[in-house]
Amino acid sequence: MFGFLSKRKKTAAPVVRARPEHCISRKNIDPDALKVLYRLDKLGYTAYLVGGGVRDLLLGRNPKDFDVGTSAKPNEVKRAFRNCFLVGRRFRLAHVRFGEKVIETATFRQNSQTVGEIIEHAAEGPFEDNTFGTPETDAYRRDFTVNGLFYNIRDFSVIDWVGGLKDLEKKVIRSIGDPMIRFREDPVRMMRAIKFASRLGFSIERGTDKAMKKLHACILTASAPRVCEEVFRLFPYGKSREAFLMLWEYGLMGDLLPELAAFVDADGGRKSSVWKYLATLDRYEVAMAKQGYEVSNGIRVAALYAAMAQAKGGNSREIVGTMLRSLKIPKATYFGATLMLDSVKRLSQPPQKGRRRFIRNRDFPDALDFNRIVVRAEGRDEKILDQWSDLYNEEGDEQ
Ligand code: ATP
């Protein structure tokens, strides 16, 4: 850890990979993000594509969003774009809007808590606000090395202050700086490490892994809405089985969802039936994403608790209620998930004509999909569900 800092002090220059030495092509960058980058560059500011977008482009993946980092201050960004709105109180961010799309444009920042000596030689003159920083400090305030890379619009090079290029090649998630400090500073980063490792199929570097094993309980000091958001971000991309298995192994599940973790412990640990429902949910997530749909959080929660509800013979309110209390999941997600769990018994019997109120319920299509997940995970026949589907379609035709 200390070696990391002292080495850094000697080599103050970043690794720069010129255009022919990396695979990022402008045709894979969102045209509106390019507009923002070019305009800032033309006005004389430094303008980089930053964060997850650069990581995903280097991995040949399709980025979810394209964020811009710049030397321009928020009010300067606002002046540069008519379609720009400033948001956030503590850190003012510029949102440059293109219809529904937002290109988040942030002034380079520094992390006042951890940068310490890095700042000493990195600061280049007075800033209006001491939260602003340089490209270097902005790289160091980020969470993991693979998330700390920049793509420079001026010469199309990739700039690496933190060893992210090497870690992308090695497929590791490594904390930037001392993980014991960085995870205490923001425990949600431990969940993010799991999110990236599971999503990208990366391993977690040894020091980062050790810190997570020591500090997992700090997650209880993080705010419920942030934790809740990160929990739901573990589901898309079809890797929730890996992600929740890691949450359980690191002890984070025991902290956040103790009843579920205790069930996994008693139900065979790595062999628990919890994982087979999540694996089936993952296949469904991938199939839905291919068709351009996002799976509802109700289905995701129901799948997470399917094994427990099955083993405990119902009382879904009590079972999912634990998640409502500890993570403060939205009420609608809670009610949706309990309805779906309760529907398993009913949808395992052939439908009776005349009793159609259930079919008209807003959550019925989700309940039907959830039941297909359950039936597939358990290797049962889908014929009865097909009958319910037919009835649902008839109902639609009649209306
Ligand atoms: P995704 O594809 O899920 O959006 P991402 O890497 O873009 O992944 P975001 O949550 O969108 O993640 O954050 C954008 C960038 O901001 C990250 O790549 C990282 O550099 C930085 N970042 C986000 N959250 C933190 C955090 N808690 N601590 C430090 N840096 C963070």
Ligand code: MG
């Ligand atoms: Mg992102």
